[in-house]
Amino acid sequence: MPERGGEIAFDRSLAGLTGIVVKGFLLTLVTFGIYRFWYATNLRRFFWSRTLVDGSPAAYTGHGRDLFLGFLVAIVLLAPISTGLSALSLLLPDSPLVASGLGFGVLFLLGQFALYRGRRYRATRTLWRGIRLGQDGSGLAYAALATAGWLLVLATLGLAFPFMRAALERYRIRHTLVGTSRMESDARGLAVLRSWLLLWALVAVPVVLLLALGLAEDGCGPMLDAPLTLPKERAEALPDWVPTSCDSVVQVLAAVFVVLLVVAAPMVLVLYPYYRARETRAFLSAIRLDEVRLVSHLTAWDLYRPYLAYIVQCLKLGVVITLGAAVLAVLATLFFGQAVSQNGEGPIFGMAIVVAIYAWYLAASVVLYVRVLKAGLWRAVAETTWISDAAALGAIVAAARGASSSLGEGMADALDGHGIIDIGL
Amino acid sequence: MAALTGAGRYFDGRTARPVPVSLRLEAGRLAVSGPDLRRDWNGLDLRAEDARPPLMRVGPADTPERVEFSDKALAAALEALCPDLHVGPAGQGGTLTVALWSMAAGITLLGLAAFGVPALADAIAPLVPAAVEERIGALVEDQIGSLLGNPPACAAPEGRAALGRLVTRLRGDLPPGLRVSVRRSRTDANALTLPGGRVMVLSKLLDEARSPDEFAGVLAHEFGHVAARDPTRSLIRSSGIAYLLGYLVGDVAGSAVIVALGENVLSAGYSREAERAADAYAVAAVTRAGGDAAALATILERIAADRDESLAFLRSHPFTRERAAAIRSRAAPPAADRPPLLDAPSWAALRAICATNPPG
Numbered sequence: 001m002p003e004r005g006g007e008i009a010f011d012r013s014l015a016g017l018t019g020i021v022v023k024g025f026l027l028t029l030v031t032f033g034i035y036r037f038w039y040a041t042n043l044r045r046f047f048w049s050r051t052l053v054d055g056s057p058a059a060y061t062g063h064g065r066d067l068f069l070g071f072l073v074a075i076v077l078l079a080p081i082s083t084g085l086s087a088l089s090l091l092l093p094d095s096p097l098v099a100s101g102l103g104f105g106v107l108f109l110l111g112q113f114a115l116y117r118g119r120r121y122r123a124t125r126t127l128w129r130g131i132r133l134g135q136d137g138s139g140l141a142y143a144a145l146a147t148a149g150w151l152l153v154l155a156t157l158g159l160a161f162p163f164m165r166a167a168l169e170r171y172r173i174r175h176t177l178v179g180t181s182r183m184e185s186d187a188r189g190l191a192v193l194r195s196w197l198l199l200w201a202l203v204a205v206p207v208v209l210l211l212a213l214g215l216a217e218d219g220c221g222p223m224l225d226a227p228l229t230l231p232k233e234r235a236e237a238l239p240d241w242v243p244t245s246c247d248s249v250v251q252v253l254a255a256v257f258v259v260l261l262v263v264a265a266p267m268v269l270v271l272y273p274y275y276r277a278r279e280t281r282a283f284l285s286a287i288r289l290d291e292v293r294l295v296s297h298l299t300a301w302d303l304y305r306p307y308l309a310y311i312v313q314c315l316k317l318g319v320v321i322t323l324g325a326a327v328l329a330v331l332a333t334l335f336f337g338q339a340v341s342q343n344g345e346g347p348i349f350g351m352a353i354v355v356a357i358y359a360w361y362l363a364a365s366v367v368l369y370v371r372v373l374k375a376g377l378w379r380a381v382a383e384t385t386w387i388s389d390a391a392a393l394g395a396i397v398a399a400a401r402g403a404s405s406s407l408g409e410g411m412a413d414a415l416d417g418h419g420i421i422d423i424g425l
Numbered sequence: 426m427a428a429l430t431g432a433g434r435y436f437d438g439r440t441a442r443p444v445p446v447s448l449r450l451e452a453g454r455l456a457v458s459g460p461d462l463r464r465d466w467n468g469l470d471l472r473a474e475d476a477r478p479p480l481m482r483v484g485p486a487d488t489p490e491r492v493e494f495s496d497k498a499l500a501a502a503l504e505a506l507c508p509d510l511h512v513g514p515a516g517q518g519g520t521l522t523v524a525l526w527s528m529a530a531g532i533t534l535l536g537l538a539a540f541g542v543p544a545l546a547d548a549i550a551p552l553v554p555a556a557v558e559e560r561i562g563a564l565v566e567d568q569i570g571s572l573l574g575n576p577p578a579c580a581a582p583e584g585r586a587a588l589g590r591l592v593t594r595l596r597g598d599l600p601p602g603l604r605v606s607v608r609r610s611r612t613d614a615n616a617l618t619l620p621g622g623r624v625m626v627l628s629k630l631l632d633e634a635r636s637p638d639e640f641a642g643v644l645a646h647e648f649g650h651v652a653a654r655d656p657t658r659s660l661i662r663s664s665g666i667a668y669l670l671g672y673l674v675g676d677v678a679g680s681a682v683i684v685a686l687g688e689n690v691l692s693a694g695y696s697r698e699a700e701r702a703a704d705a706y707a708v709a710a711v712t713r714a715g716g717d718a719a720a721l722a723t724i725l726e727r728i729a730a731d732r733d734e735s736l737a738f739l740r741s742h743p744f745t746r747e748r749a750a751a752i753r754s755r756a757a758p759p760a761a762d763r764p765p766l767l768d769a770p771s772w773a774a775l776r777a778i779c780a781t782n783p784p785g
Binding site for chain 1: 434436437438439440441442443474475476477480482489490491493520523524527528530531532534535557560561564664668669672673674675
């Protein structure tokens with residue numbers, strides 16, 4: 001076997017993944033959603049075992065039944081909380097803002113707590129060369145840190161975002177263990193501030209212009225209205241350069257604002273993966289485990305490629321399915337034309353279109369989503385990451401730690417919009 | 426069978442240090458040998474972990490020791506030799522077992538939503554304090570109002586006085602919080618009961634009613650809902666069902682539709698039951714007040730006939746017929762010389778309750 005020390009590799013063939021996805025999706029449908037916990041487990045086992053760190057595969061040892069139990073406990077624990085929150089909005093009918101703000105705050109705290117505890121479940125179910133990963137620290141402390149971070153982001157109008165991300169990353173990594181060795185991170189927000197500012201400016205400039213627009217309109221408003229409210233002879237006495245110049249200023253500002261908004265909104269969407277790539281590279285490269293460092297060479301293009309591939313594949317699939325449906329519909333009218341002609345051909349074509357759209361949606365949102373997008377992003381991050389000194393990894397020693405509870409995963413399933421199918425540590 | 430040999434890496438499961446070893450598969454046993462290391466494993470004990478072929482990670486089931494190698498021939502020979510190579514740890518069921526159990530769990534949770542939550546709602550609804558119910562009612566009235574396009578309230582004084590007389594004759598022992606309001610509507614002949622004893626009458630109902638008895642029947646039907654606290658029960662029930670179904674289904678594609686659909690289907694049965702009970706209440710109340718209880722059946726059928734045919738066919742029509750029959754079988758014919766529930770001037774004033782409002 002060729003020793004490829006120092007490398008993190010991911011299986012490019014993805015053999016067997018489509019089967020897991022199709023089986024998992026169909027069984028999830030017939031079990032009213034309950035099978036999703038076993039589906040998620042199978043997906044994780046696949047992704048973990050196809051990821052080789054210094055030649056050895058990672059292993060995921062979690063069980064679907066753990067996740068299911070965590071889910072059951074979570075719905076029982078969350079029931080009084082959500083009842084209480086609805087009761088709160090009834091008790092404070094005059095201040096809906098306070099009630100909804102409080103509700104949002106509680107759910108946000110719980111969500112962050114669940115994310116952190118869910119990560120602990122996954123870490124303690126991850127083995128590499130027989131050595132279990134672990135996570136200590138407190139879910140409550142993490143939730144408090146996240147809340148403080150987001151408040152700071154709001155207070156600084158978004159400028160603090162990379163610093164908040166770095167603080168949370170440091171907390172996560174510094175409480176992650178591989179065997180008895182503790183991971184260390186010196187992730188800094190300053191390192192990605194420039195990339196963030198690019199994104200931030202795209203939003204900030206139109207907002208500033210909007211404010212300027214408001215001010216300009218305020219300043220000009222009375223004068224613009226003046227001819228309507230004043231007696232006619234006095235209106236004519238007004239110097240006519242005031243309305244026209246104000247008018248043109250407002251018009252120019254409005255036009256600039258609309259253009260910027262139209263350009264900025266898609267630009268932010270397009271540029272976000274760029275920021276995430278910079279951030280992932282900086283944060284991964286900041287990770288240390290004893291003498292070993294991670295080095296990431298992730299480029300923005302590495303993250304764009306899976307998204308583009310996903311879009312292209314979805315379009316290709318759409319074309320193929322449309323053609324297939326058209327051929328089927330034509331064949332159907334040829335064979336059963338006699339019988340159908342009384343009712344007209346509408347229903348058959350209509351049915352074919354509905355079935356084709358649904359098949360396309362299903363295949364695209366389920367199979368291609370995991371196979372092309374999820375696996376593509378995973379591979380992009382894995383294969384651009386290197387281990388500085390693979391030989392030093394040999395010094396890692398297993399710890400006598402057990403696995404943790406799955407409550408966090410269950411709560412995250414209930415609270416997190418993305419659902420449990422999202423893969424990742 | 427000739428011995429197969431290959432090279433691999435040995436891990437003791439306690440450290441991450443790889444030890445280069447040579448492997449030899451012979452006579453059903455895997456021999457591992459390296460510097461200061463000799464293992465001789467029985468093929469029947471070997472288990473393989475998940476890995477992408479040709480990489481194989483294998484070791485005895487009861488120890489953390491493993492060897493990794495990427496030798497196709499050796500991997501194939503091990504696959505053939507070791508029957509339990511891919512058997513998971515005990516207690517890990519197969520897909521079919523898991524699928525059947527999760528189907529059972531799903532059905533149990535559905536059953537909880539279908540039977541447990543309504544039972545819970547029946548138990549909780551009487552415990553809701555009147556003040557809370559009142560607040561919920563105010564909120565719901567706002568929402569319904571904006572759903573209907575904020576119809577103006579009708580308050581012609583003579584009409585209100587006539588309505589008050591009718592309510593007094595019908596209310597029986599309903600709690601004092603009872604409030605009946607009339608809203609202008611030219612499209613919908615209906616009446617609604619909201620939490621907290623709020624009854625909302627849409628004025629088209631007054632236009633459709635041909636006698637005070639017909640209108641009294643509908644009003645008494647709504648009072649039946651008030652007496653049973655149906656709005657509060659149904660509110661608790663539908664939010665409980667939505668909560669449970671929402672978490673049950675999770676984040677599968679199109680889950681919002683599934684939840685809404687399921688909630689409607691599960692609620693429909695209970696709402697029919699509630700309608701029948703309210704009909705029975707109405708018959709008793711109208712009869713007690715000395716009116717013709719069968720008039721409720723008449724107006725019910727007339728309004729249902731006006732409604733959208735496809736909807737009527739699917740849902741209300743057979744149910745309406747059944748309800749009308751049940752009402753008629755319960756209703757005793759009124760005395761021939763009874764005074765009317767409302768005299769002619771009062772009835773005219775009630776029907777004109779919206780008249781002073783600006784046209785809306």
